[in-house]
Amino acid sequence: MSMEKAFERSFDSLEGIFAFTGEFFARESIDPGEHHAVELAVEELFTNMVKYNAGSSAAIVLRMERCNGDLRIVLTDPDADHFDPTAIEAPRVDRPVEEREPGRLGLFLVRKLMDRIEYEYDGRRSRITLTKTLG
Amino acid sequence: MLEIGYGEGGEIRLAGRFDASQAEGARRFLDGVEGTRTVDLKDLSYISSAGLGVLLAAQKRLVEAGGGLRLVNVSSHIHDILRYTGFHQIFEIETL
Numbered sequence: 001m002s003m004e005k006a007f008e009r010s011f012d013s014l015e016g017i018f019a020f021t022g023e024f025f026a027r028e029s030i031d032p033g034e035h036h037a038v039e040l041a042v043e044e045l046f047t048n049m050v051k052y053n054a055g056s057s058a059a060i061v062l063r064m065e066r067c068n069g070d071l072r073i074v075l076t077d078p079d080a081d082h083f084d085p086t087a088i089e090a091p092r093v094d095r096p097v098e099e100r101e102p103g104r105l106g107l108f109l110v111r112k113l114m115d116r117i118e119y120e121y122d123g124r125r126s127r128i129t130l131t132k133t134l135g
Numbered sequence: 136m137l138e139i140g141y142g143e144g145g146e147i148r149l150a151g152r153f154d155a156s157q158a159e160g161a162r163r164f165l166d167g168v169e170g171t172r173t174v175d176l177k178d179l180s181y182i183s184s185a186g187l188g189v190l191l192a193a194q195k196r197l198v199e200a201g202g203g204l205r206l207v208n209v210s211s212h213i214h215d216i217l218r219y220t221g222f223h224q225i226f227e228i229e230t231l
Contacts, residue, residue, distance in 0.1 A: 011155050011156040012156060014154050014155060014156045015136075015156070018152070018154075033212070036181060036212045036213075036216075039181060040181075040183050040184075040216070043154055043155060043183045043185075044183060044184055047155045047183075047185065093219070093220050093221030094221055094224065095221070096224070096225065097191075097194055097195055097198050097225040098195065098198070098199070100191055100195065100221075100225060102187075102188035102189075102191045102192050103188060105184040105187055105188065105220050106183070106184035106185075108219075108220070109183075109184060109216065109219060109220065112219050
């Protein structure tokens with residue numbers, strides 16, 4: 001079963017997004033041990049879409065579904081520049097504090113926490129699909 | 136929602152959810168912190184890269200001035216995030 005909802009392109013949408021993911025977790029009886037990783041992945045990709053395409057007013061669509069043992073999360077931005085999150089170089093997380101710079105940790109964490117990330121770009125529509133195999 | 140403030144012992148307490156919508160308020164608070172401080176995360180249920188970025192910026196500034204933040208009462212799922220991002224190498228961390 002799947003759930004889908006469109007969210008305004010704003011950080012202020014995060015509260016509604018977490019209410020939506022919470023409803024999905026409850027409906028699908030998702031283990032609480034998986035919640036943080038899934039919420040984090042959704043936030044990182046959603047806020048990236050907000051930050052790097054702030055000029056658009058188009059809503060961003062979040063869909064979540066459970067397929068057998070997998071949880072699938074799809075974020076669709078109907079009006080985006082090309083930005084492939086699977087092609088971003090990983091930050092150096094082994095450097096001392098004086099050499100660390102804030103930033104680039106979000107997509108790094110998404111790749112760490114999810115089992116698969118797929119990116120599709122067609123016209124100006126960007127779609128990112130995350131898959132997490134549930135334990 | 137994130138709550139940030141000082142506890143009775145002078146420690147900084149972070150409670151709730153530290154997401155991108157809460158980062159600016161937390162940054163303003165931490166910009167006023169000086170010296171060496173303990174940050175109690177016992178009631179922090181969630182942190183994203185936006186929250187990590189705020190903690191990292193504060194740590195860089197404080198370490199450069201001879202101080203720093205020490206993170207205590209860190210839950211296991213937040214500890215995983217800190218470990219993945221190398222924060223265990225730049226903060227002193229105590230788990231719950």
